[in-house]
Amino acid sequence: MSNKAPGVRIGGLTVVYKTPAGELPAVRDVSLTLEPGSITGIVGESGSGKSTLALSLLNAVQPPGRIAAGSVEIDGLGDVAALSGEQLRKARGKHIGYVFQAAQNSLNPLKTVGKQLLDLGRSHGIEDLRGLVREAKELLGRMGLDGARVLDSHQHELSGGMRQRVGIMLALVLNAHLVVLDEPTTALDMITQANILKIVREVHAERGLTTLVITHDIGVVAEVADRLAVMYGGRLVEQGPTREVLGAPSHPYTRGLIKAIPRLVGDIDEAQALPGRPPTLATVPKQGCVFRERCALRMDVCDTVDPEAVEHGTRTVACHAVTVKEHA
Numbered sequence: 001m002s003n004k005a006p007g008v009r010i011g012g013l014t015v016v017y018k019t020p021a022g023e024l025p026a027v028r029d030v031s032l033t034l035e036p037g038s039i040t041g042i043v044g045e046s047g048s049g050k051s052t053l054a055l056s057l058l059n060a061v062q063p064p065g066r067i068a069a070g071s072v073e074i075d076g077l078g079d080v081a082a083l084s085g086e087q088l089r090k091a092r093g094k095h096i097g098y099v100f101q102a103a104q105n106s107l108n109p110l111k112t113v114g115k116q117l118l119d120l121g122r123s124h125g126i127e128d129l130r131g132l133v134r135e136a137k138e139l140l141g142r143m144g145l146d147g148a149r150v151l152d153s154h155q156h157e158l159s160g161g162m163r164q165r166v167g168i169m170l171a172l173v174l175n176a177h178l179v180v181l182d183e184p185t186t187a188l189d190m191i192t193q194a195n196i197l198k199i200v201r202e203v204h205a206e207r208g209l210t211t212l213v214i215t216h217d218i219g220v221v222a223e224v225a226d227r228l229a230v231m232y233g234g235r236l237v238e239q240g241p242t243r244e245v246l247g248a249p250s251h252p253y254t255r256g257l258i259k260a261i262p263r264l265v266g267d268i269d270e271a272q273a274l275p276g277r278p279p280t281l282a283t284v285p286k287q288g289c290v291f292r293e294r295c296a297l298r299m300d301v302c303d304t305v306d307p308e309a310v311e312h313g314t315r316t317v318a319c320h321a322v323t324v325k326e327h328a
């Protein structure tokens, strides 16, 4: 991979998990482009398939899951869905930096953070390990931590929020140009969360990265993401420039998500929770629109035909009601 921000093209991606009821899709026919140098936010409620999509970028979906269809083309790496073994190991870390959702608990409890950093560096053939440590301290310092102390600590000596920052440091320290952050700041209070995301944005700009941030909280990405992609029941229901999506959401689900966040609505009394619950793998409708059970705009066609993602200007929306309105 060259030394600049890669573009990523996810095409027709379907990822299934084996369940007692057979193989069921957690991500279904998702197409999404990450433009080089952009920050994309993926939002959606729990179970919508966000983490599964993120894992697919590293071809790291584990059994009982598998990529059943589609491709993930990353500039300089090719289709990662077709990579395996050593090629894949090298790509992770050095070309694709990542923090997985459980990062707070994924450190080795028996080794100090510094020892784990050196292991990471060695496993990727880094010769200048002193430089690596310097870089790690610098990143931790920027995130408000005492770098030397953190590197000397074991996992149990760090709070959840500190561990999350360690996770972000590990994702950035090898200088990968594609960075995937899955719920990177959930253990932090709101102010620290905002600060950390500001730093992520700064590092992103300084290094010229392509970044993907995954969260259930649309407010988290509102300030950092250039583009937003909204997932529901394994489908990508709306995507477009953040300002446009937040300012004038098209899909009824996006509207519901935004209405539910007091700090986006501006007034805590006006925030309204979206009624109903998101589907699970077993309850996602097999035909028709996945959102129809909770949708105020439901029409007959929604019960039988899954809406295609249709481009409306800079926006892509998968909703029959929106398509009908646009063409009226």
Ligand SMILES: Nc1ncnc2c1ncn2[C@@H]1O[C@H](COP(=O)(O)OP(=O)(O)OP(=O)(O)O)[C@@H](O)[C@H]1O
Binding pocket: 017, 018, 019, 026, 044, 045, 046, 047, 048, 049, 050, 051, 052, 053, 063, 064, 065, 101, 216, 279, 280, 281
């Ligand atoms: N190993 C697995 N086996 C079976 N089903 C799974 C497995 N991992 C995830 N799933 C299911 O796939 C669906 C998508 O899960 P995923 O974790 O990708 O969603 P998510 O949007 O990231 O949610 P969360 O924020 O809660 O992690 C869910 O219904 C989940 O229960």
